[in-house]
Amino acid sequence: MHQIHRTLTRWLLHKPGFFVSLMAFILVAGYQANDDKNRTWSVYKADAESTSYSTLDQITATNVHQLQLAWTFHPNDAKTGARPGSSECNPIVIDGILYATSARHRVYAVDASTGEQKWSFDPFDGGEGGGVSRGVTYWEGPKGDGGSDKRILFTGGDVLFALDARTGKPVSEFGKNGQVSMNVGLRDAPETISVIPTSPGIVYQDLLIMGAEVSELYGAQPGYIRAYNIRNGKLEWTFHTIPLPGEPGYETWPKDAYKYAGGVNDWAGMSVDTKRGMVFLALGSPSYDFYGADRKGQNLYGNSVVALDAKTGQYRWHFQTVHHDLWDYDLPAPPNLVTVERNGKKIDAVAQVTKHGFVFVFDRTTGAPLFPIEERKVPVSHLPGEEAWPTQPFPLKPKPFARQWMTEADLTRYSTAGHDSIVKKFRSMRYEGLFTPPDLKGTLMLPGTRGGAEWGGAAYDPTTSILYVKSNDSPEIQSMQKVDPEKEAKDQTVFAQGKTLYMTYCVSCHGKDKNGDEPNYPSLIGLRNRTTREAVLAKIKQGGGKMPAFASVVKGKEQGILAFLFDREKNSTKVTKLETGQTQAGADKYLNLTAYGHFRDPNGHPALKPPWGTLNAINLTTGDYAWQIPLGNQPELQEKGAAETGLEGSAGPIVTAGGLVFISGTRDQKMRAFDKSTGQLIWETRLPGVANATACTYWSGNRQFIAVSVGGSKENPAGSIVAFALPK
Numbered sequence: 214m215h216q217i218h219r220t221l222t223r224w225l226l227h228k229p230g231f232f233v234s235l236m237a238f239i240l241v242a243g244y245q246a247n248d249d250k251n252r253t254w255s256v257y258k259a260d261a262e263s264t265s266y267s268t269l270d271q272i273t274a275t276n277v278h279q280l281q282l283a284w285t286f287h288p289n290d291a292k293t294g295a296r297p298g299s300s301e302c303n304p305i306v307i308d309g310i311l312y313a314t315s316a317r318h319r320v321y322a323v324d325a326s327t328g329e330q331k332w333s334f335d336p337f338d339g340g341e342g343g344g345v346s347r348g349v350t351y352w353e354g355p356k357g358d359g360g361s362d363k364r365i366l367f368t369g370g371d372v373l374f375a376l377d378a379r380t381g382k383p384v385s386e387f388g389k390n391g392q393v394s395m396n397v398g399l400r401d402a403p404e405t406i407s408v409i410p411t412s413p414g415i416v417y418q419d420l421l422i423m424g425a426e427v428s429e430l431y432g433a434q435p436g437y438i439r440a441y442n443i444r445n446g447k448l449e450w451t452f453h454t455i456p457l458p459g460e461p462g463y464e465t466w467p468k469d470a471y472k473y474a475g476g477v478n479d480w481a482g483m484s485v486d487t488k489r490g491m492v493f494l495a496l497g498s499p500s501y502d503f504y505g506a507d508r509k510g511q512n513l514y515g516n517s518v519v520a521l522d523a524k525t526g527q528y529r530w531h532f533q534t535v536h537h538d539l540w541d542y543d544l545p546a547p548p549n550l551v552t553v554e555r556n557g558k559k560i561d562a563v564a565q566v567t568k569h570g571f572v573f574v575f576d577r578t579t580g581a582p583l584f585p586i587e588e589r590k591v592p593v594s595h596l597p598g599e600e601a602w603p604t605q606p607f608p609l610k611p612k613p614f615a616r617q618w619m620t621e622a623d624l625t626r627y628s629t630a631g632h633d634s635i636v637k638k639f640r641s642m643r644y645e646g647l648f649t650p651p652d653l654k655g656t657l658m659l660p661g662t663r664g665g666a667e668w669g670g671a672a673y674d675p676t677t678s679i680l681y682v683k684s685n686d687s688p689e690i691q692s693m694q695k696v697d698p699e700k701e702a703k704d705q706t707v708f709a710q711g712k713t714l715y716m717t718y719c720v721s722c723h724g725k726d727k728n729g730d731e732p733n734y735p736s737l738i739g740l741r742n743r744t745t746r747e748a749v750l751a752k753i754k755q756g757g758g759k760m761p762a763f764a765s766v767v768k769g770k771e772q773g774i775l776a777f778l779f780d781r782e783k784n785s786t787k788v789t790k791l792e793t794g795q796t797q798a799g800a801d802k803y804l805n806l807t808a809y810g811h812f813r814d815p816n817g818h819p820a821l822k823p824p825w826g827t828l829n830a831i832n833l834t835t836g837d838y839a840w841q842i843p844l845g846n847q848p849e850l851q852e853k854g855a856a857e858t859g860l861e862g863s864a865g866p867i868v869t870a871g872g873l874v875f876i877s878g879t880r881d882q883k884m885r886a887f888d889k890s891t892g893q894l895i896w897e898t899r900l901p902g903v904a905n906a907t908a909c910t911y912w913s914g915n916r917q918f919i920a921v922s923v924g925g926s927k928e929n930p931a932g933s934i935v936a937f938a939l940p941k
Contacts, residue, residue, distance in 0.1 A: 250269075250912045251306075251307075251308050251309060251911075251912055251913070252306070252307055252308065253267050253268060253269055253306075253910070253911055253912055254267065254304075254305055254306050254909040254910060254911045255305055255306065255307050255351055256305060256350075256351070256415070256416075257303050257305065257347065257348045257350070257412065257413045257415070257482060258303060258482070258547060258670065258865075258907065259867070259909070261415065261416075261484060261485040261486075261487055261550075262484055262485075262486070262549070262550035262551075262673075263482065263483075263484040263546075263547040263548065263549055263550065263670065264549060264550070264551075264672065264673045264675065265670070265671070265672035265673070265865060265866065265867045265868065265907065266672060266673055266674055266675060266867070266868050266869070267867065267868075267869045267870065267910045267911075268869075268870045269869055269870060269871065269910055269911075269912055269917045270869065270870040270871040270872075270917075271871065271912075271916065271917035271939065272869065272871045272873065272910075272917050272919070272938075272939060273871040273872055273873070274871070274872045274873060274888050274895055276939060277871075277873060277886050277895055277896045278895065278896050279939050279940060280886075280896060280898070280919070280937045280938065280939060281937065281938070281939075281940060282935060282936075282937060283326075283328075283916075283918060283936045283937055283938040284326075284327055284328030284935075284936050285328060285901075285933050285934070285935050285936075286321070286323050286328040286330070286933060286934040286935075286936075287929065287931065287933050288315040288316075288317070288319060288321060288333075288931045288932070288933070289931055290315055290317045290319050290333075290335075290931050291316075291317060291925065291930040291931035292341070295925075295930045295931075296735050296736075296925075296930065297316075297902070297924060297925030297926050297927060297929075297930045297932070298315070298316025298317055298343065298924060298925040298930060298931060298932050299316060299903070299905050299924045299925070299932075300314075300315060300316040300904075300905065300906055300922040300923065300924050300925075300932045301345055301346070301347045301411075301668070301863070301864075301905055301906050301922070302314045302315070302346060302347055302348045302906055302922040303347055303348045303906060303907045303908075303909055303922075304348065304909050304920055304922065304934065305348060305349065305351055305909070306325050306909065306911035306913065307351050307363075307378070309324065309325050309326065309913050309914070310322050310323070310324065310325060310331060310378075311323050311324075311325040311911070311920065311934075312348075312349050312351065312365055312378070313348065313349070313922060313934055314346040314347075314348060314349060314367065315931060315932065316343070316922075316924060316925055316931060316932045317341075317342045317343055317931065318336065318337070318342045318343055318344055318346045318369055318370075319333055319334065319335050319336070319342065320333065320334040320336070320349060320365065320367055320376065320381070321333045322365075322378070322381060323934070325911060325913040325914075325918065325920075325936075326913045326914040326916070326918075328934070328936060331381075332380060332381030333381065334374075334376055334381045336367075336368075336369025336370065336372065336374055337369060337370065341744075341748050341751075341752075342369070342370075343752070344370070344409060344411070345411040345426075346367070346368070346369075346411065347411060347412045347413060347482070347668070347906075348367075348412075348413045349365050349366065349367040349413055350365070350366040350367065350413045350414050350415065350416060350421060351363070351364070351365060351366075351378065351416075352364045352366060352416050352419075352421070352443050353378075354419060354443070354444070362444075363377070363378035363379060364376065364377065364378055364384060364387075364443065365377075365378045365381075366413075366414060366421055366443065367413060368395060368409070368410045368423075370407075370409055371394065371395045371396050371407045371408050371409050372392050372393070372394060372395065373388070373392065373393040373394075373395055373410075373421075373423070373441065373446070374391055374392055375387035375388070375391050375443070375446065376391065386444070386445060387443075387444070387445060387446040388445070388446030389446075392446075393441065393446040395408045395409070395410065395423070395425060396408055397448075398437070398439055398448050398451060399434050399435065399437055400434060400435055400437075400471075400472075401434060406434050407754060408425045408426070408427055408434060409425070409426050410423060410424060410425045410426055410480070411426045411480050412424065412480060412481055412482035412547075412668070413482065414441075415482070415483050415484070415485050415492065416443070416485070417440075417485050417487065417490070417492060417523040417524070418523075418524070419442060419443050419444060420440045420441065420442065420443065420449060420523070420524070421440065421441045421443050422438065422439075422440045422483065422485075422492050422523065423438070423439050423440070423441065424436065424438060424478060424479030424480055424481075424482070424483060424494070425437075425478055425479070425480065426478065426480045427475060427476060427478045427480075427500075428475065428500065428763070429476060429498075429500050429501070429502050429541070430500060430501055430718070430763070430766060431500065431501050431802060432473075432475065432766075433475025433476050433500035433501075434475050435453070435454060435455040435471070435474065435475050435476070435477060435478075436454050436475075436476060436477050436478020436479060436480070436496070436497065437451050437452065437453055437454055438451070438452040438454060438479060438494060438521070438526070439451050439452075440523075440526060449526075450525055450526035451526065452519075452521055452526045452528070453471075454477040454478065454479075454496055454514050454515075454519075455470065455471050455474050455475075455477050455499070455514075456471065456513065456514075457471050458471070461513075461528060462513035462514055464510075465510045465511040465512055465513040466508060466510050466512060466513075467507070467508065467509060467510065470507070470508055473507070474499055474500070474507070474508050474512075475499070475500040476497055476498055476499045476500035476502070476515065477496055477497060477498070477499050477512070477514060477515045478496065478497050479494045479495060479496055479497070480497060480543070481495050481497075481543070481544065481545050481546050481547060481668050481670070482495070482546070482547035482668075482670075483495065483547050483548070484547045484548050484549070484550050484563075485523055486550055486561075486577060489577070489578065490522060490523050490524055491520050491521065491522065491523055491529060491577070492520070492521050492522075492523040493518065493519070493520050493521075493547075493548040493550070493563055494514075494517075494518065494519040494520075494521065494548075495518060495544035495545070495546060495547055495548055495565060496514050496515060496516060496517050496518075496519060496543075496544055497515070497516070497543035497544065498515050498516055498535070498538035498540075498541055498542060498543050499512045499515040499538060501802075501804075502538070502539075502540075502541040502805070502808070503539055503540070503541065503651045503691060503693065503803070503804075503805040503808065504539070504596065504599060504651065504693070504802070504803040504804075504805075505537055505538075505539060505599065505600075506596075506597075506598035506599050506600075506800055506801065507800040508537070509537075509600050510537065511533065511536045511537055511602060512536070512537050512538070513531070513533060514531055514533070515533070515535070515537075515538055516533055516534050516535035516536075516538050516542060516543065516544060517531045517532060517533040517534065517544075518531065518532050518534065518544065518548055518563060518565045518573065518575065518580075519531040520563075520577075520580060529580075530579065530580030531580065532573065532575060532580055532582070532606075533606070534565070534567055534571070534573060534606060535567075535569075535605060535606075536602035536604070536605060536606075537600075537601060537602040539594070539599075539601060539650050539651055540569075540648070540651075540658060540662070540691075541568075541662045541808070542567065542568045542569050542662075543568060544565060544567060544568075545566070545567070545568050545665075545666055545667050545668050545670070546566055546666055546667070546668055546669065546670025546671065546865065547670055548563045548564065548565045549563070549564040549565075549566075549670070549671050549672075549673045549680065550562075550563060550577065551563070551564045551574075551673050551675070551678070551680070551833055552675060552678070553574065553583060553678055553833045553834045554678065554834045555583065555834075560576060560577075560583065561576075561577040561578070562574055562575060562576060562577050562583055562833070563575045563576075563577050564671070564673065564680055564833060566614075566665070566666035566670060566671050566680075566682050567665055567666060568660065568661075568662065568663075568664055568665040568666060568667070569613075569615070569617065569647060569660055569664070569665050570613035570614050570615030570616070570617055570660050570664070570665040570666075570684065571607075571608050571613055571614075571665075572608065572611050572614070572671075572680065572682070572831060572833075573586070573606075573608055574608075574833060574836075582608070584608055584609060584610040584611070584836055585608070585609045585610070586606050586607065586608045586609070587606070587607050587609060588604040588605070588606055588607075589604055589605060589607050590603060590604055591603070591604060591605045591647070591648035592645040592646075592648060592649050592650060593650070594650035594651075594652075595643075595650070595652055595653070596650065596651060596652065596653065596693060596803060597801065598800070598801055599650065599651075601648075601650045605647075605648050610836030610837075611831045611833075611836045611837070611838070612836075612838070614665070614666075614682055614684045614827070614829040614831065614841070615660040615664055615665040615666075615684045615685065615686055615827075616659060616660065616686045616821075617646065617647045617659060617660065618646050618647070618659070619657075619659055619688065619821060621636060621639060621640075623821055623822050624636060624639060624820055624821070624822070625814065625818060625819060625820060625821065625822050627814060627816065627818045627850070628814075628816070630815070631814035631815055631816055631818060632814070634814055634815050635812070635813075635814050635820040638690075638812075638820075639657070639820075641654065641655065642654060642655040642656055642657050642690065643655065643656050643657075644656065644657040647659070651691040651693045651803075651805060652691070652693060653693050653694075655690055655691065655692050655693075656690070656691040656693075657688060657689075657690060657691075657812065658688060658689050658690070658691055659686070659688040659821075660684075660685065660686055660687060660688070661685075661686075661687040661688050661689040662687075662689060662808070662809055663685055663687045663689075663809065663861060663863075664684075664685045664686060664687045664688075665684055665685065666682050666683070666684060667683070667685065667862070667863035667864075667865075668863055668865075669683060669862075669863055669864040669865025669866070669878065669907045670682070670865045670907075671865065671866070672865060672866045672867050672868040672874065673833075673868070674868045674889065676870070677832075677889075678832055678833045678834045679830050679831065679832055679833070679839055679868075679889070680830070680831045680832075680833050681828065681829065681830050681831075681866045681868055681874050681889070682828075682829050682831070682865075682866070683826065683827070683828055683829075683844060683862060683864070683865055683866060683876060683878070684826065684827050684828075684829060685825065685826050685861045685862070686821060686824065686825055686826070686827075686859075687811065687825065687861055688811075688812040688820065688821050689807070689808075689809065689810055689811060689812055690807050690810065690812055691805050691807065691808070692805060692806045692807040693803045693804070693805055693806075694803065694804055694806050695801060695802070695803050696717060696802045696803065696804050706782075707772050707773045707776050708773070708776045708777055708781065708782045709773075710770060710773035710774075710776075711770070711772075711773035711774040711775065711776045711777030711778065712777045713773075714766070714767065714770060714773060714774050714777070715774065715777050715778070716806075717804060717806070718763065718766060718804075720806065722808075722809055722810070723735070723736075723737050726738075727778075737778060740778055740779055741779045741780070746775050746779060749775065749778060749779075750767075750771055750774075750775060753767055753774065754767065818850065819850075823843065823850070823851075823855075823856075823857075823858035823859055824843040824844075824856065824857070824858060824859030825858060825859045825860055825861055826843065826844045826845050826859035826860045826861050826862055826879065827841055827842060827843055827844055827859055828841070828842050828843075828844040828866065828874070828876065828887065828892065829841045830874075830889070830892060839890075839892075840891065840892035841892075842887075842892045843856055843857045843858065843859035844859055844860065844862070844876065844879065844885075845857065845858070845859055845860030845862065845879030845880070845881055845883070846858050846859070846860065846881060847860060847880075847881070860879040860880055860881060861879070861880075862877075862878030862879045862880075862905070863878055863905055864876060864877050864878025864904065864905055864906055864907045864908075865878075865907040866907075867907065867908055867909065867910060868889055869889075869910060871917075872888060872889050872890065873886050873887065873888070873889055873895075874886065874887045874888075874889045875908050875910070875919055876908070877900065877904035877905075877906065877907075877908060877921050878903075878904060878905055878906070878907075879903075880903055882899055882900050882901075882902060882903055882904070883897050883898065883899055883900065884897065884898050884900055884904060884908065884919075884921060885897045898937070900921070900923050900935060901923055901926065901929070901933060901935070902923045902924045902925060902926045902929070902932060902933070903923070903924045904921045904922065904923045904924065905924055906921055906922040906923075906924075907921075908920065908921040909921070916938045916939065916941070917938065917939070918936045918937065918938045919936065919937045919938070920934060920935065920936040920937075921934070921935060922934050923935055
């Protein structure tokens with residue numbers, strides 16, 4: 214070996230050109246390897262394929278128990294006395310710098326090894342801010358002077374910002390002083406709408422492809438997909454998710470629906486196949502969510518996986534997972550780009566998890582299903598004017614990862630009176646299983662609008678073809694009521710008008726007593742002592758978090774809703790008219806008055822027996838389950854000797870080459886690590902708050918870190934980011 218080394222050295226000394234070239238190659242290769250390791254989580258959900266997978270393996274099943282807190286970052290951007298914020302941010306890391314948004318929607322750059330702040334940016338210029346932000350997008354490209362242009366792109370409210378990644382300063386050549394309005398380029402006048410994205414956009418070459426959060430009520434905007442030039446902010450292409458005349462899918466709607474129908478938006482994020490130049494969308498339901506008499510038909514591209522040409526926005530293929538949705542079964546997470554084996558051949562595929570507990574798997578190029586899918590008859594609607602679609606698609610494999618059926622035997626018995634109450638309620642409702650349409654007598658939904666998979670989505674391990682997905686079993690009741698605002702407005706006071714609005718649009722989330730259901734639905738009691746009327750009205754109009762924008766609902770009725778929320782009943786004058794959101798001319802309106810609520814007994818206990826949350830490992834090559842376990846626990850409701858109860862949660866898992874699955878998101882405030890092969894719990898830690906966010910893992914300073922955004926508490930309403938690592 215030494216002789217070979219000496220001979221090679223003498224030969225290289227006589228070939229200086231080759232020696233220089235070889236050294237350059239080694240340096241570049243070394244730089245690229247280092248660069249790759251320092252960018253193992255540079256995109257929302259790890260990579261453009263939305264795998265939530267990391268090749269890092271310093272932390273393993275044998276040493277994960279040694280994890281310790283490495284650093285904590287406190288944004289400290291909440292005002293004194295503010296309600297604790299809920300952070301859903303999945304941080305990204307580029308070359309030792311971690312970029313994240315806080316619960317108040319400010320952007321921060323911190324040292325990924327120490328948590329020391331580098332810079333911050335406030336898109337609200339001192340305003341209250343807030344709303345859901347699941348992270349930021351990074352882009353890098355060459356400059357004309359031979360340097361490198363590095364940018365952070367994100368939305369604050371209804372504005373898209375471009376910042377210099379090094380300094381946090383707005384990029385002046387992007388739009389107008391670093392800003393582009395997200396309200397421009399949709400159907401209606403920009404000054405009359407407010408479109409607020411919640412998940413970060415995704416990059417293809419020099420394009421930022423964006424979805425958006427829109428209202429889910431009557432009069433909502435359509436959720437068009439738009440691509441912006443990252444260098445100058447120019448809108449490059451638009452895909453109409455509610456097709457215009459002459460476009461494919463137009464025939465699945467009433468003739469003029471494109472003029473008034475809304476929704477069909479990608480609020481959950483998307484994935485990109487850079488090799489094929491394709492972007493994959495996960496689209497939501499049409500609006501209004503629970504009544505569709507004004508949108509008869511299948512309603513493409515509602516609830517569809519859609520593949521587009523990423524450069525042009527041209528349609529490639531689609532598959533609709535729910536026809537004419539009446540259950541708010543949005544596709545809740547980005548499609549996972551995966552590779553499965555068929556007859557010894559590797560096939561690039563797309564796996565889409567759903568709220569109603571299915572995994573649909575398609576050939577990535579053609580959209581052909583890789584497991585059989587049946588169209589099955591489902592119950593008909595009894596609501597006046599409604600025409601539920603007669604069939605729905607059911608994949609035969611994998612089996613559902615959430616419960617889709619319940620009987621009286623599945624009802625809880627925490628007390629005799631409580632059990633009798635929920636049995637009576639159960640018997641009073643219309644229930645014929647999955648896809649039972651909303652009904653005036655009340656309808657039971659399972660898994661429910663918060664059920665199945667949520668926005669955290671799934672993690673995919675390319676070495677094993679295993680998909681890991683968190684699931685919720687969260688039954689709820691649909692209570693439909695016809696709305697006649699003009700009749701209700703007659704002889705009302707301003708205060709009573711506001712109460713009518715509240716009881717129609719707000720009560721299902723915030724409760725009749727305004728107590729809410731923390732952390733997702735805040736209490737509205739005592740607003741006058743902690744905020745201003747202007748701030749409340751702005752939040753109502755613009756929306757934020759799980760709350761849609763109600764600008765069209767409160768137009769002309771602002772004083773009424775403020776009088777009710779701020780308990781100003783005295784000296785309340787009478788009003789004569791109410792206005793409501795846009796819909797088909799002359800169409801009736803029905804509202805689900807208990808939307809997004811829980812089916813519980815009188816004491817607030819869940820009506821369905823546990824588990825209420827599970828973690829699932831599914832082999833996408835075979836369609837079979839590797840394992841399924843309850844995730845989280847509520848000890849006071851756990852029966853003696855029984856398995857853990859499982860808990861609801863929206864955060865998703867991540868999986869690593871070290872053999873681990875990490876996940877947070879449950880109300881017990883814990884982060885857990887499981888053996889990815891067996892589902893065995895091998896590490897857990899209690900966090901300073903509920904980490905309703907998907908974690909990330911990255912390499913910095915020769916160490917592997919696990920970091921997660923944590924929501925606020927009474928003592929620290931702004932929340933934090935915490936990072937763990939092995940001892941030095």
